[in-house]
Amino acid sequence: MKKSLKRINSVFIMAAAMMLGGCAMGGATGQNTVAGNAALDAGEYQQAQQLFADAVQSGEEAVLAYRGLGLSYMGLAQYEDAQQAFSDALEYTDGRMPENKLDLRLHLATAQYRQEEYEDTIETCDEILQEEKKGNADAYFLRGASHLYRGEQEEAKADFDAAVKLAPEDYDLYLNIYQCYNDENISGLGGEYLQSALNIQGEDMEHYYNRGRIYYYLEDYETAQSQLIGPVEQKYEPAMELIGQVYLRLGDYEHALATYQQIQEEFGKTPQSYNGLALCAMADGDYSTALSYIGEGLALEGSAGKQELYFNEIIAYENMQDFETAKAKAQEYVQRYPGDEAGQKEWTFLSTR
Template identity: 30%
Template sequence: MEVGMRVKKWALMGILCGTMVLLAGCGKAQKAYKQAVALAENGSYEKAAASFKEAIAENKDKAEYYIDYGMTLNHLGSYKKAIKQFEKAYQKVDNKISRQNNKRLYYGEALAYYGIHEYDKAKKQCDKALEISESKVLNGDIYATLAMAQWASGDSLGALGALDQLIKENAKDADGLVLRGQIKQSMGKYDSAAEDFLKAISVDEKCYEAYFGCYNVYNDAGRESDAKDVLEKLVSIHGADAEAKTQIGRAYICLDKLADAEDILSDAEKEKSTDALFYQGKVLRIRGDFENAIKKYTKYLKAQNGAVCALPEVYSELAGCYIELQDYGQAEDYLEQGLDLGVTMAYQNLLRNRVILLERMGKMRQAKELAAEYLQTYPYDKEMAKEAKFIATRIGNHSKKKQR
């Protein structure tokens, strides 16, 4: 699966729940809470966390304060601290409001457990949340989180089952269709995956991940002409805002139109698209300008303001640049940072780059072992299959020299 693919924010396990409710009230606690919500909605999660703490200090009896503080901590990657906040919000009393709050905290706990790679606990909390009939608007995100936890624990069929239920409840959930397509693609079900991606595009013309999902699956299936046509459709979108310009620039990169990519990504950056920084880095990396690519990637990471990185493939890209510069220590550090995020859409490329790093470092036997493990998980990666054969040949040649 191509590293540029990015899943919806819930799949990165660091979102704020979209159902924050500003309850009527007054005083310091409510003022701090309202300020925290506003900061969180603007992406200022560290400042939001401080305001949530202030609200809780003034009033320790509001479940929503703990829940929204926990969601903010999820966004900052402080998953264990988030779990503690959710535990404080649990309500034993059985009424509509308590059930709504409990559903949100179970969902928040699921996100946090996913973040610390405790996938069984994440699945359990998703199941508990789905047992509550209130707040059905959350069901789509909960099913998606359940699917990600199942996928991460090796249960691809279970993940598809969760997404089937999501789409059964809402056939127009474009992000759910994309995630199902990505999982099908990882299983080698290319035709079915393409159907999901195309359906997502028909539901939402600006579901950009669907275009790239379709592009990748067509390439995997050897349908290069169809892959190109999908991205040509994307670049034809008119009246593009900063996000659309960023995605069009990304498409130009895939189409090997680097000059066009540079121009439109520069416009997107001027319009405050932080993702444009990442794709500018990719252009520089493709051109072999690794040092300036690193500067762009680093600038992108700083722009996250402490939040969990929305494009975890940046760690794989940084590692790749440092491998080319033969700074293997830095490469290893960035690979570990990326892998610490768990099973994201960058996971495959991170594992691939780890094999390449070991090979470049001359650790051929370790590289061979990791390549074999990789191919058990991703048997359809033809490039890695070739790489594994090359590594085996290098080991064989080295053994022959020793015998002489």
């Protein structure tokens, strides 16, 4: 039986990704902290983790060093360690640092959320919203999602509506809310938020791209394709990556393959583009070619953007009935990304064969 794949460039941004933006808080002067922020910007989370650990050990700015350490752990899906790092950073803040406290509490709430510690997430968001008199969209979203996963639909909707009121043109927010409802098998309620997102006005390529994302999640792939044509013709990279996924959903593997090849020609070879090529081959049942693409992607310098390649490598070996290799790859995967639930499930499945 074919196993599910991880697709490139997810069309929604979950809370952890939301909170990874803006890696440098500013004011960093320590050598390891500055280098760590650069590594975070490049998505090199293992390198960043070591640099921030060195920054902590050498006594560099504690708030920035622990914050960077937390972000590194978030990028590695090591959420328990991230939570501790953000808590440590908060210990070094004072009343003169309200913006830093807000930033760190949002990261802390995200780490708690990713561990499914919903009661703690709600408590942290309560603290944020008690101090932020004008409200905070991210805190409302995290609290609302936590309420939803606790079965508290009325409280969830109130928080989601408050978040949308504060950020009425944030497509990612609408998509995140939809995904939460979808996780709970009540996507009809989430679909109302996607319909609201379609009312956002704008005629530039980013708006067309975002509307394409909405239709993609509504599983209206033909309309998604029509929305993406303009940005794709302008060679807007996110739109090109998404239309590749649309072609895969439509079973048009020839156009999907051509799209990812064009992406490599226009923007260079990246782990994401190789993952797209691998998905095309896997969709066509050609797992040997898929593994070849995956190998080329993993051979690229650096570790950024390779998680989906590592995951799909496991799936390719499974579908080739090479369970021993798949098991070994799954073990390596959970060591790299211990917080990834899909990876843990694969490891558990393969360990019991």
